[in-house]
Amino acid sequence: MTEESDGTLKLRLPNVNKDAVTEVEGLLVVQNEGTQPVNVYFEDDSDAVTFRTTGDDTSLEGVDNAVSLGVGSQIRVGATVDTLNNDVDGALLDSVTINATVDPVGAGQSSPTPQYVVSPSATGGDNNRFSSVVEAVVAAEPGSTIGFESGTYDISDDIINAPSGYSYGGQNGALYIDKAGLTFTSLSGSVTLQNTEIGDVKVGTSDGLIQVHSSGVTFDGIEVETDYGALGSPQSFPYMVEFRGDDGTFRNGAVRLINGDSPGTPGLYAEAVSGLAVNNSAFQKAGAVIKSLSSGTFLGNDFDAPPAEGIVIYGSISGGEYSIRDNRVQNNGSTNGLQKLEVQSTSVTINGASTKDGLFRTLITENTVDTARVAGGDGVTVDADETASSVFNTISSAISQAGQGGYLLVKDGDYAGFNVGVDDLTIEAAPGVRPTIDANLGKGTSSRIVQLKSGRTGFVLRGFEVLGTDTSLSGESGVGFAGSDSLVEDVLAENCLTGIQFYSGSSNNTARNVTVRNSQVGVSPSGSGPHLVESSDFTGLISGDYNKSPEGLGASAPTTSRNNNYGEGVFLRAYDNDAITSDGDFFGTNGEDGEVVATDDDTTNITVKNVVTTPNEDAGIQ
Known part of the structure; x- marks a missing residue:
């Protein structure tokens, strides 16, 4: 969206397909920055475009x-955007109007017509109108709707002064909801359910001020608030909303703490449920903690300075499936530090992703977060041009934050080299860019631009250009692994003596889809092996002082070379007998299986099979 010179806004709908139904998420945010509640709706001139939450x-x-x-x-x-069922000629739409009115229009997100009304002006239960939230819940039938007129309701006072015989469902001091399908909705304006009295106590076997123990309960346009100062700033107080029934929904509302900072109590809590939907709601100094959730959605929520975690999903969640998109989980100037969006397992599916790196990637790229945490490791963003405290501008500082099991998503830019001294760390480029790790800005060691330290495992480096300084090509390696079970992938190394080196003490490492140019050696595997080099391109190597001929692969540990492009005059060299097995490689010549077609006269005992006569077009970074 861009602003034109006349003050109008130009809206571009990205990636719209012809003759298809296209869903566009996170298009814009509409926020009420006025002084009174408003009702918002859209009007446009296109049948093909429908604006929605x-x-x-x-x-x-x-x-x-x-x-x-x-x-x-x-x-x-x-x-x-439906271009399948609508004729579209030219622009999808010429204009759209966003209306904001204080008039009581609409039904509040299509919630059903209320059978029960809670109003500050009600004097009893006549015509199903109540001044007490508890009384309305007691009277309501399952599946019905309770509508609230604009105002602030002291729910803690309602609970304490509940009608005689109200059992709280066995949960002392709670609004207990055990009627399936109830909907709580705003009829007009702002509706706030406030806690000013119940604090520093447990409210029964569970901790929720509002406890939902039945299925299909919806809160639509309802704001729930705890006045921490009025409670006397206790060390503990009830969750504001708690779901223990399936298919619960909290949407278009707010959960917030006022007059103080939370000691860590979540605002919204759920346990052992499925189908939970928390959408388009604002959380202020209050997070959402979900235990043993089998399925759920968290879409379009705003978490402003919650106590450390904005969203936490934990417990028995293996096999869980979640949609978590367009949420903002950030620290806006509070003292609570970096805010986290956390899932405490890798055995889940989020936004279609199910690998550890995929979980990190989708949580970071499809949300706005300080930190995404997966199974104990932190995922952070690195941006060389960023100065915000929630974003790191060097890879080394981000590694310190991410730690073991962590993940770094690196935006475009130029970065210094670095050392990796933790296990199970992934460092990868953001989608669509190729950042540069430049030895001119600094190196991990004097001879290696990027180094995985000895004894470390599970490192992944993906999607970078590694640029050396040595024009004489007699010094540094681009990437050096002294550890094991690690991967360098989709990397372009240039101006180095050796592009990729698996050196003494290393084992079971892989170089995949790498390109090494203007260097003498492509990949140099040593240590104990076995190593794998596959789908890589070494046709851009050059001769130099180190070798009389460019060496695509020079191995002193058992190594498989598979589907690589070597080209004419680029050799394999085995420094130990039978160190290399070549399978499906291209050498720029017609060879036969069993022939040593890719080595110079000094090299022996290389097993060559499945020699190809055309290069692998998908190999390396072109």
């Missing part, structure tokens, strides 16, 4: 679909 199919178009936004509240807006 991010992550679901709830339309925002027309007065009947208006959503209520309290002061400071926001919604993230997506769009559905």
